[in-house]
Amino acid sequence: MVSQIELVEVSARDGLQNEPEIVGTEAKLELIARSVAAGLKRLEVASFVNPTKVPQMADAAEVMAGLPKNDGATYIALALNRRGFERAAEAGAKEVNFVLAASDAFAMRNSGAPMLGLVDALAEVTPLARAANIRVSATISVAFGCPFEGETPAETVADLVRRAADAGVFEVALADTIGVGAPSQVRDLFARAKAAAPGVQLRAHFHNTRNTALANALAAVECGVRVIDGSLAGVGGCPFAPGAAGNVPTEDLVYMFERMGIATGVDLDGAIEAARFISRTLGKATPGMVSKAGGFPKAAVQA
Ligand code: MG
Numbered sequence: 001m002v003s004q005i006e007l008v009e010v011s012a013r014d015g016l017q018n019e020p021e022i023v024g025t026e027a028k029l030e031l032i033a034r035s036v037a038a039g040l041k042r043l044e045v046a047s048f049v050n051p052t053k054v055p056q057m058a059d060a061a062e063v064m065a066g067l068p069k070n071d072g073a074t075y076i077a078l079a080l081n082r083r084g085f086e087r088a089a090e091a092g093a094k095e096v097n098f099v100l101a102a103s104d105a106f107a108m109r110n111s112g113a114p115m116l117g118l119v120d121a122l123a124e125v126t127p128l129a130r131a132a133n134i135r136v137s138a139t140i141s142v143a144f145g146c147p148f149e150g151e152t153p154a155e156t157v158a159d160l161v162r163r164a165a166d167a168g169v170f171e172v173a174l175a176d177t178i179g180v181g182a183p184s185q186v187r188d189l190f191a192r193a194k195a196a197a198p199g200v201q202l203r204a205h206f207h208n209t210r211n212t213a214l215a216n217a218l219a220a221v222e223c224g225v226r227v228i229d230g231s232l233a234g235v236g237g238c239p240f241a242p243g244a245a246g247n248v249p250t251e252d253l254v255y256m257f258e259r260m261g262i263a264t265g266v267d268l269d270g271a272i273e274a275a276r277f278i279s280r281t282l283g284k285a286t287p288g289m290v291s292k293a294g295g296f297p298k299a300a301v302q303a
Contacts, residue, residue, distance in 0.1 A: 004263040005221055008203065008229045009040040009250055011278060012063070013047050013078060015235035017056045018246065019282060025059045027281050029066045034277055035232065036073045038270030040250070044097065044229075047078035048087040064091035076137075080111040080118075085125045089132055096134055097173075098122045100164065101141045102156050105148035106177075110141065115156075119163045126168040137171035138164040139205060143189060144174070144181035147240040158192040165197035172200050173229065176216065178240050179209025183219035190223050203227035206248045208287065209238045213248035214256060221262065228253060233275035234287035249288030251275050255295060268295045 012032050016023050023031075032045055045067065051058035060077070067075055076095045077088035088096050100118045101107035107115045122138060129136045143157045157174065164172050174189055186204070193202055204220040204227070206213035217228050230250030238244045251271040254264050268290070275291035 002221060002224065002226055002262065004226070004265075005257060006042060006227045007040060007250060007253060007264050007266060008042045008044060008076070008227060009035045009232065010044040010205075010229050010247060011035070011231040011233065011235055011250070013044040013057070013076075014205075014229075014247055015231040015233075015278070017047060017054060018236040018239055019056070021282050022056055023281055025062045025066060028059070028063050031232075031274065031277060031281070032063075032067065032075075034270070034274040036068070036071060038274050039264070039266040040271070041072060041265065042074045042076070044076040044078065046088075046091070048084040048091070049078070049080055061087070061091045064088075064093060079125070081113070081121050082124055082128075085128065089128075089134060094134055095137070096125075096129060097137045097139055098125060098169070099139050099141055100160055102143045102152045102160055103146040103149040106142045106146050109148065115160070116163075119160065119167065122164065122169070123167040130168070136169050137173065137203070138167075138169045139173040139175050139203075140164070141175045141177045144176040144185055145178060147178050154189055154192055157189055158196040161193045161200070162196040165200045170201060171203055171227070172197060173203035173205050173227075175205035175229075176207055176213075177205075178238055179207035179213065179244070181206065181216050182212055183215050186216045186219040187223050190220060190225055194224070201227060203229065205229040207236070207238055208234060208245040208248050209241050211245070214252060217248055217253055218256070221257070230254075232271060232288070233278040233291060235278055235282070245287040249275065249286075249290065251288055251290045255290045259296075 231247030234249035
């Protein structure tokens with residue numbers, strides 16, 4: 001078992017993108033600052049997508065421009081195509097996450113290109129990124145199941161991991177976009193991913209749509225994955241299941257792993273405060289549990 005993991009904080013992007021409320025740039029920057037202060041040093045903060053389709057991300061360039069410089073944190077911008085990558089690069093991104101999909105139907109719906117068309121676009125972007133000193137990761141969405149095509153074949157996921165590695169990414173994330181995965185599937189898919197791309201760092205992205213995200217995160221770490229995505233307060237509801245829970249809550253991950261003796265580098269009370277900031281900003285209760293109960297044995301921080 002590993003003794004240390006890295007948590008990637010995705011609330012400012014994946015979290016807020018999938019909430020109906022539109023959060024202003026200043027509040028996003030405050031959330032990011034609170035996250036970094038709590039010890040979250042790698043954060044997904046913006047998505048360079050069509051602002052008419054995704055109004056929550058319309059201020060992507062403003063968020064990038066407002067980020068603190070030289071604070072030791074790594075900020076990730078999302079891109080779905082070459083144009084998005086170019087906009088992220090213009091905005092000063094040093095790390096770009098390129099989104100692939102493990103089904104044609106989801107790829108067409110989310111990115112307007114078939115599954116392998118997205119791989120071609122990634123292969124077009126990676127040389128540009130290398131020249132601009134930008135590192136590129138890939139996320140394989142719907143790796144655990146697709147809202148349109150049903151079960152995702154494990155062979156498809158392994159093939160995409162291999163293709164992403166061939167395109168030159170430093171890291172591949174397997175994403176349970178609609179929260180249908182179970183721990184046995186996590187073990188199977190990450191074993192296949194490791195075999196398909198032994199030199200590439202693996203990362204896991206779970207949604208708690210069906211309450212399996214924490215179990216899946218543990219399974220991933222148990223099989224050697226060292227990078228896990230989380231979203232403070234558990235925001236980021238599933239667009240295909242209205243009213244469902246969101247991403248796995250960061251503070252719940254911190255609590256569980258730290259209590260197991262696996263270091264996250266994150267201060268639990270700081271994470272809880274940042275999670276409560278999100279709830280206040282959205283003006284509603286959020287799904288995370290540890291932010292309500294507080295840590296143990298230390299007393300909960302006061303709201
Ligand atoms: Mg997500």
